[in-house]
Amino acid sequence: MKNTFAALFNLEKGEGKLVILIFLFSFWIGFPRIFTTTAAQAVFLEKFDAQSLPYVYIFAAFVNVIVGGIYLKLQQKLVFHRLLIGTLAIMIAVEATLNILVKSIGERWPALLFAVWNEAEFLLLVTLFWALAAKVFNVRQGKRLFGLIGMGEVLTGILGGLAIPLIVNWIGTINLLFMSIGGLGAAILTFTILQKNFPEKLRRSQRIETQASTQEKPSLPLKLILKSSYIHLIFSLATFTIMSDYIVSNAFFDRVSFRYPDKDQLASFMGLFYSANSLLSLIIGVFLAGRLLSQFGILFGLIAIPVTVGLHVLPISIIGTVAEPGLIVFCLMVSARMFFRTGYYTLYKPAITTLYQPLITSQKERAQGFVDSVVAPVATGVTGIFLLFFNKVLYFNAVQLSMVITVISILWGICAILTRQQYTQYLSKALARRTLSQDSFSLQDSASLHIIQKALQSAYVPEVIYAIGMLEEGQPDGLDLYFQKLLHHPEPPIRQEILQRIEHLHQETLLKSVVELLQQENNLLVQAAAIKTIAALDSDNATERLQPYLESRDEDVQSGAIVALLKYGGISGVLAAGTKLIQYAESSLAAERRFAAQVLGEVSIQDFYQPLIKLLADTDKKVQQEAIAAAGKIKHPRLWPKVIEHLEDQELRNGATTTLVLGGDGVVLYLESSFSKDKQNQDLRIRIAQICGKLKGQKSINFLRKHIEFPDEDVRHPILLALKACEYQCSAGEAVFLKNMVFAEVKDAAWAIAASIDIGASEYGNLLQDALMREVRQNRERIFLLLSFIYGSQRIAQAWQSIKSEASEKKAYALELIDNIIPQEFKLVIFPVIEDISLEERMKLLNTKYPQKLMGVNARLKEIVARSDQWTTSWAKCCAVYMMGKLGFSEFYGSIVSIINNPAEPPLLLEHAIWALGQISPDNIAPLLNPLLSHRSSQVAQVAQYTLDQTERKL
């Protein structure tokens, strides 16, 4: 029953009670809307006449500005619940006072005051209600529920409208105000219950406000809000709405009063019109609005009224120009008014409220308040003046007014489209708001230089080194003087750093200082750095100066001398140092070979790559590690295949990865050739994809793109991640292909969901169920990766990060952003995969497009194991095989044997299949397991041996 109710009203879990309370609140505040309005109009028309109504609008415009201004001030000072209860209490007091005034004073002014107050009260009630709605619901809920919750007021309209004749007969027109007072009291009570039952909703909003006020500068100035073009568009939309509303209303009354000159006939018609209008609004609001907005998006809500009204008034303008306005014009006008009033509350208002959601909290409320309390009254007053001018000066009737409305509708529609475009951009901004921007640092101003000078005197070595880097980057005048001074810094690492900078910048003016430093220096690392710097600054005399250091007994000094002579010593230097280096490279001592590899790396001259080839294949791991690091500095293409081989070695692969990334895009060719080898190791392929992601560039993209459909899910996933890291964007031609990949991922997710339901939670099934749910999460991630390639990586990536986060508000923004970016064809299938709903709900929603058959556990296990690697990870298969082994049914024999008979299967899967075979059918397994005793994976070989031993023992 509960579920039917939720499905009927498009509610999600946990929303029911909150929606009922907000709906009730809307119902109660509908009381003053129907009863006060009826009483105010009746009293006004009794004292004045209908032609004078535009004067009410003009006065109301002024009063609304004042009331709105006070409301805005109070909004800044009071927390929301106090503001709401306080405003409702003031309304009760004013209604009671007006009742007394109208009854006790016989003059006309209380009637005018009453009519004007009616307008102000309407404005305040609308503002309060939608501010409350925006507080308790997020952007996604808003789109679904705003239409429904606003219907409380419509219900009051239907019931109240029908009851008015009876009530008036009973207590009189002016006493209708007591009905309003009762409604307002009930609204306060309902809000108090809401506050008690959902304190976190209002508290959360307050916390967000507090956070916003500390993070986003306290109380955002109105001037800043008014600068935003997005806000301008929202203001324009509000203005067009009000202008259309009053002019359509005026044209409507023009036709209705013409057709029904008798007051009683007119009242009867209006009663029918309002009843029909309220009923239609109720039906659309409850059953259609949320779904229409969810399905067709916010633009539908924004454009529905201008389009329908435009389609009505355009024919009126044409027909009225060529003929007397008759029944057709009357019907069109009534229909236009009906659509306007119905569409306004059910579609347009929810869409407009959603437009505020991407704004920061303080901006949202101020903008909303400004529209309701300033823009709306001003637009009302101006429209009132225009109407007086049209009616009293130009003598316009409904036909001419329709022409005016046609123009306004067109402008309104354009404004709606522009607002919708900016809405998506603002949603992106709302998600990215926490991204920090970093200002660049320049030494062009004396203030920055002063900061650097201060940092150079710091007692902390890293701070001084950082400042030296900034100095080198900024290149201020007198840089050599700074460096000369720093050569005498008490900390050796700083002297060493300065020497490296002098070598790098080739500052010959500092040669004398460096030579003097070398003579006095005690620290060996600084000595080594000084030797290299001297060679760089005085290459002509390098061999002569530095040859004695080649025989140094200290490794650092000797290394410095070899590097210096090889790099800067010319032929004589290379001959002297080269011989020494070769000796070390061919030494029988691993430490010396390691030293040679280190020196080769430091020299970083491509032509010296040959000794490294041998060192890369050394038997000592530490020598290999040094050789791999040196290869990253030398960057000779002939070294890459050797380095790639080391990706398979657990101890060396980290270093090999770093080296290959340092190699730049010249490495991609070699990576591709290794990746494409037949029966290449899965782990190596994954690493190659990851390296390409780090390398970036077009070559990596081309290689990865070629393998985007790789038939192994474990490899395909890192390929897509790497493409994302490369910021790949597909061409228009590729989009169709990638879209099909998205559908394939959804289809696979539907399968994994059904499989997970079949496996269920059990002692042996939990692990497999977790693995299947991971598959769904990976499907989701791949869907987002593919979407980012098609629709722009940044926005989709932001959305994906937010969807992964725990914060429901962020998730809601992200879903809304996705909703606005991706086309309709995707929405129906993607949302069931990414929204937070139960497995059963997901399956139900996906079943329409990708129907899944539920089956028994055993059948499902066999299906998982037999599934292509393209769509099932080896880990999920491994969990399935383990479950088979635990269940021990002989019907699994065939599935297990098919894995064992394929030694190319991942070792993880083979290992568990061997074990499962031992559990299911221990007899005569030797012929199957013997070939695996020599498997390249030691774990597979060991498990095979262990299983054979165990079964032999049992036998």
Place this chain on the structure above:
Amino acid sequence: MRLTIEKVLLLKSVAMLADTPDHILAELASILTEISVSSGETIVKEGEIGTSMYIIIDGKIGVYRNNKKLAILGNREVFGELAALSPEARTATIVAEEDTQLFRLDQEALHEFMGQYIEVAIGIINVLCQRLREQFQSK
């Protein structure tokens, strides 16, 4: 002989790895070394340079400094993580209090896992924080 999946099930119950997804644990399991020590056997000696961390699978170990017993660690507890993160002289001697089975994880592999999977790094950071808190509290 333990299957990789059985190692995963054990690792899942180690607090440090509780938030690490199963497939990552499977990778981790494949590079762990399983060792058995007899009661009274020294696993780690104070002052020695060490580069491995250990997870107690079954058994009990005692933590000693200057021949004084500081603590007893039991099933699924971790020790030696500081040395594995940054090779240094061991700050305590670890002796098996009973026949104990351990998983050993070497520095290189740990570094790689921490680099590749943020969940593992967070787990290690949590253990370090816990140790720091305990030290502060004991002072």
